[in-house]
Amino acid sequence: MQSLKAALSKPFAKYIAKRIKKWATKPVETQEKIFRELLAEASTTVFGQDHSFNEIKTYEDFKSKVPIRDYEELRPYVERVVHGEENILWKGKPIYFAKTSGTTSGAKYIPITKESMPTHVEAARNAILMYIHETGNSKFVDGKMIFLQGSPILEEKNGIKLGRLSGIVAHYVPKYLQKNRLPSLETNCIEDWETKVDAIVEETINEDMTIISGIPSWVQMYFEKLIEKRNKKVGDIFKNFNLFIFGGVNYEPYRAKFENLIGRQVDSIELYPASEGFFAFQDKQNETGMLLQLNSGIFYEFVEAEHFFEDNPKRITIKDVRLGINYVMIISTNAGLWAYNIGDTVQFTSLSPYRVIVSGRIKHFISAFGEHVIGKEVEQALKEALEKTTISVNEFTVAPQINPEEGLPYHEWFIEFENEPEDELKFIEDLERSLQQQNSYYLDLIEGKVLKTLKIARVKKDGFQTYMKSIGKLGGQNKIPRLSNDRKIADKLYQLGLTK
Template sequence: MPSLKAKLSKLFAKIIARRIQKWANKPIETQENVLRHLIYNAKNTAFGKDHEFHSIKSYEEFKTLVPVRDYEALRPYVDRVVNGEEDILWRGKPLYFAKTSGTTSGSKYIPITKQSMPTHVKAARNAILMYINETGNIDFVDGKMIFLQGSPVLEEKNGIKLGRLSGIVAHYVPKYLQKNRMPSLETNCIEDWETKVDAIVDETVNEDMTVISGIPSWVQMYFEKLIEKTDKKVGEVFKNFNLFIFGGVNYEPYRAKFENLIGKRVDSIELYPASEGFFAFQDKQSEKGMLLQLNSGIFYEFIEADKFFEDNPERITIKDVKLGINYVMIISTSAGLWAYNIGDTVEFTSLKPYRVIVSGRIKHFISAFGEHVIGKEVEQALKDAIENTEVSVNEFTVAPQINPEKGLPYHEWFIEFENEPANQIAFINTLDKSLQQQNSYYFDLIDGKVLTQLKLTKVKKDGFQTYMKSIGKLGGQNKIPRLSNDRKIAQKLYELQLTK
């Protein structure tokens, strides 16, 4: 018999679904209102004064006065905020800084304000409510829920608290979920990831876990340790586990492995959270893509990825986006980020309503010979290669080999298999054929004998975990790049003798 909380969640889900449908049915008007609101609220900030926010009356004026920036370009303003100044990028001071790892600038400090913080919490909540509204499934509501995340212990910098986004969000778990939520605060505060996962296993192994959430690669580690401890599939340990919530990476390369670890197929909800904002979540089990959050204090712009590095590439709003094109996503937010390039590329799967998939990172690609292979393409190629086979993959990354000892250059795939292909040649052929079909430039380079067929290098069991540990990025929100345009990761894998 469902509890009162479970029954109320169904009613609340209907209310939220109607609210979401209301703004989703008026997407362009919703986004225009968001932009007006953002500009009005920031017109007296240092950034607003420098960029003449008082005079902006239209989107055309906004994009004329506010150039696209990445973190390094916005940093002079961010540094002033970090130093304790008020009214710089947004009114007053931020509530938090989400601390992230930068590639060129060390740590990044992404502001989270009183206005932006609730949007992170509501989007995560609404993703679950939309699932309840669609499926009617409320069985999980009364069970235990685990969110594998960073430590909630926060530091302080000039009166502003800072930490990892997942650790900050941990302080905002609604009261009605507090009794259900795991792990304990004490376990959640453990910094060492391997120690933390062991503690989580000990805490949860005898509980009625119904919802498990986290980045797939780290949830996989948790599942493997559970199986090691109990000698049972996860679905046998947690008989009522029926909902997996994930974000950060594409689930498809992990799906077969997960279903084997769990022993059954469970429903899943994909999220698209980031320190800069909670951008989208899966609103339909039957639809591909995630609903873009148009009413969450975020104004979106898009630039075609293929044209991004040209001089003055065209910036457009959702009004002009098209299906099937790879776009760099640019955001302006109630946290004080303005025409900010977060580095992600997205592709629209639906325009009514606006749904997206994350196709990769604008800096994560292989174009050593002009092929511009992106994350979505290598993920699809791998999916094609393992379809209808017993092959199971734990993790992978791809790098170019420009100067081989002999023969033509090629793309080198580093794959950690759970179950290896019975026919390795057929597996490689399918991978390469899929990539050629998706990317005409890659096809032309193979056809023109500029590149030769990709090479497969197997990575030892837990090799990628060892690699991440070696660079101090094991666990939390850290992810292996699907591909890169250099051989830094490849070289490290060889140096650590993680290949076989």
């Protein structure tokens, strides 16, 4: 029999779907309204005065007065906020800093304000409600749900709380879901990832888990430990588990492996959350891409990735984007980020409504020879090579080998196989074919004898976990880059003896 909570979720889901449709069908007007509101709210801040917000009447004015910045370029303003000053990037003070590990100069502090915090929570909630509205499936709200996340313990800096985004969000789980939610606060606070996963297994193994959520690579570790303990597939341990929610990486390279671990297919919802904002979620089960959140206090701009490093690349709004182009996404938000480069690249899969896929990172590509291979292309190549085979892959990354001991340079694929290919040459041929079909620059370099065919370095079982542990990034929201333009990861894998 359906519970009251499951029954009530359906009309609520219908109401939310109606509200989303209202702004999704008026995308340009919605974004124009957000643009005006952001400028008006921040006009008296230090940043607003420094950039003459009160003189900005059009988007062209905005582009001329507010240059694109990344974190390092915005840092002087952020440092003032961190030191406790008010009205710097946004009115008043932030209520949190989401602390993330910076690649160049230590920790990054991303402000979260009282205006921006609700958008993180609502988008996550709406993703589930849109799923209920589309499928009619709401039974899962009666079972237990888990999100593999960072510790909810928050520090304080000059009166502002700080922690990992997932730890901050943990404080905003609605009351009606609290008793359904696992793991316990005590377990969630465990910092060591391996100890934490063991504790989560103990807490959940006898529960009726219906939703499991997290970054696929870390959920995989949880699933493997469950199977090891019970010697059953995850779908047999949790009979009512039918919804997997994930974000952070493309699920496709993991899909076959997950279906094997679970023992059956389950529905999934993809999310696109970040410390800087909750940008998109999957709103349809059978559509490619995630619905861009145009009504969440974020104004979006886009720059073609191909031209991003030019002196004055062209900036456009959603009105002028095209399908299938690789764009760097630039955001201005009600947390006080202005023309901010988050580092992600996206491609639009639909313009009515606006849906995107994350295609990679602007810094994560291989272009040692001008090929500009991106994350989406290596993921697609692997997906196509795995189709119609029994090969299963746990994790992978790709790096250029510029100075081989002999012969031409090549791309080196570091792959941790679950089931290894019987015919490695055929597997390499399939990877090559897909990559060459997707990327004409790469094809030209192969045909022009500048590069030779890719090579595979087999990584030992759990090798990538060992690597992540060695650099202090095991678990949480950390993930292996799909590809790099240098040999840092590759050299470390060899140095640690993690290849076969």
